[in-house]
Amino acid sequence: MKRKYEIGLIINPEATEEEVRKIIDTIAGIIEKAKGSIENIDEWGRRKLAFPIQKHKEGIYVFINTDVVGAAFLSIERRLKLSEKVMRFVILRLDDRLKKANKLTKKWRRLERISRKSQEIKEESMTNEKPKAREAKNEK
Amino acid sequence: MRSNQNNSTTSGSSNAPKYQKKFYFSRRKYCVFCKDKIKFIDYKNYKILENFVLETGKILPARVTGVCSYHQKQLSKAIKRARHMAFLKFVEPKRG
Numbered sequence: 642m643k644r645k646y647e648i649g650l651i652i653n654p655e656a657t658e659e660e661v662r663k664i665i666d667t668i669a670g671i672i673e674k675a676k677g678s679i680e681n682i683d684e685w686g687r688r689k690l691a692f693p694i695q696k697h698k699e700g701i702y703v704f705i706n707t708d709v710v711g712a713a714f715l716s717i718e719r720r721l722k723l724s725e726k727v728m729r730f731v732i733l734r735l736d737d738r739l740k741k742a743n744k745l746t747k748k749w750r751r752l753e754r755i756s757r758k759s760q761e762i763k764e765e766s767m768t769n770e771k772p773k774a775r776e777a778k779n780e781k
Numbered sequence: 782m783r784s785n786q787n788n789s790t791t792s793g794s795s796n797a798p799k800y801q802k803k804f805y806f807s808r809r810k811y812c813v814f815c816k817d818k819i820k821f822i823d824y825k826n827y828k829i830l831e832n833f834v835l836e837t838g839k840i841l842p843a844r845v846t847g848v849c850s851y852h853q854k855q856l857s858k859a860i861k862r863a864r865h866m867a868f869l870k871f872v873e874p875k876r877g
Binding site: 649651690691692694700702704729731733738741742745746749 | 815820851855862864868870
């Protein structure tokens with residue numbers, strides 16, 4: 642069953658552009674073998690890290706969105722762990738987002754209905770409240 | 782009740798009315814993400830995540846920031862992922 646995934650990589654800053662492309666191509670090759678598709682490749686380029694990793698203060702960030710079978714990640718993970726140029730990586734499943742988003746939209750619709758009703762009630766009560774406030778002032 | 786009314790009227794701007802003012806003018810906290818209708822908090826938006834982290838790197842509790850429990854769960858996960866990918870610091874001890 643195909644699912645949407647996101648892969649995030651931090652590559653060693655000493656790597657050349659060719660080496661970065663090689664890493665991306667190897668991932669793409671594995672995905673193509675598993676009959677998946679690559680939707681998007683985000684290359685952020687060099688960025689400062691919040692803390693040094695393997696004594697490097699910079700890193701090359703790459704993010705890849707894919708649509709593959711989950712079993713393909715067995716070989717992808719092994720490759721990424723073994724390669725020396727990749728310092729860190731993250732693999733996320735994005736299906737959960739849709740489920741959560743659907744839940745939230747239902748919740749917000751409910752809240753909108755409630756807020757509309759409360760506004761109507763407020764408008765009615767505002768017209769009634771004004772004379773009461775005047776009475777309070779007169780008492781003082 | 783009578784004594785309270787007397788205090789408020791006689792002492793003018795003393796303790797009793799101040800309490801009332803605080804009670805009335807304190808804005809109610811609300812969830813920032815619910816207001817903007819953000820459905821999923823991404824770990825790549827580290828600039829948003831920085832607002833919910835102390836200088837030492839600790840995650841702020843929801844009772845301070847007013848984030849709803851639903852988004853707080855996502856927030857804490859996103860912050861932890863952002864730490865792994867070196868967008869944010871890990872928790873450091875306070876200096877001085």
